[in-house]
Amino acid sequence: MRIKLINKLCQGLLLIASSLFVINVCVLLYGVVARYMIGHSPIWMDELSRYLIIGTVLLVLAPAWLQNKHMRVEFIENFLPHQLVILIRVYTWLLMTFLSGYVAWISWQYAFSVSRFMTMGLDISKTVPLMALPVGFACLSLVAFLKGPQLNRYSSNSTKG
Template sequence: MNSLERLSRWVGLFSLWFGGLLLMINIGDIVMGVVLRYLCHAAPIWTEELARFSLVWMVLIGAAAAFLNGDQMSIDFVVNVLPPRGKAFCRFLSAAVQVAVLGVMVWFGAQNVMGGWKMKTMALGVPKAVPLTAVPVGMAMLMAVVVGKYLHDSGSGREKR
């Protein structure tokens, strides 16, 4: 296993644990908001914003772990009937398109983050760049996992499921 594959595995594991932590924060925040609304007839406005931001971060960070575990949707009925060289080409083409799209998302996401440092969120008062950073970070993590998985699968000669 080369260093890029190891990095991919580490990113996937980090994605899994950090996504789980964000899920616990999200659930705790929502439960607290519901309980406070029930008991006090009002909840702090920041609970809704924190729930939204933690959900966005959880989905974008968790995408790397989902990809690494094979939990993404794929339509491969055409690829399955191809000869081995055709399958290898389709795997390469798929990985190349994914990396290109993710690269564009990282680039434009980073540009969006740069413009968000001066604006503050309504309830929490944090810079808008904090929730916006989920896009370039999550997509960069997903890109690392895509490249690592492709290298691992093509290096070991395994067929993609």
């Protein structure tokens, strides 16, 4: 049940991130075509593209961590005693879960603290693009919490189910 929930959440995040990426490519292509056809691209294009790529990256945090697609020095564990490996994995799990949860909380507060300020190109509240931070880190914290620490010495970080 828990593994299915994690996989569905990560599939949903990847679907949304892929959609944002496709929209970003379309915005960039529109900007290039506009630059060559009418001599200039819209002012909002660069800003929207930046926010879309930031949102894409932050939404992929949890699936990337779950599938072990992040940078991690794991070869040292091969030379350590099993009990120490378990201790390190529990420590990194606690660190990942609580630190990403804390970053989600702090970025949530920050996003709403700047709600009265507007972006220059899109003329929307700065809260809208900044919400990618708490959403991405909250999803990472949730997935890490649900998955739990990997205590098996030779298991990978990916969840199959």
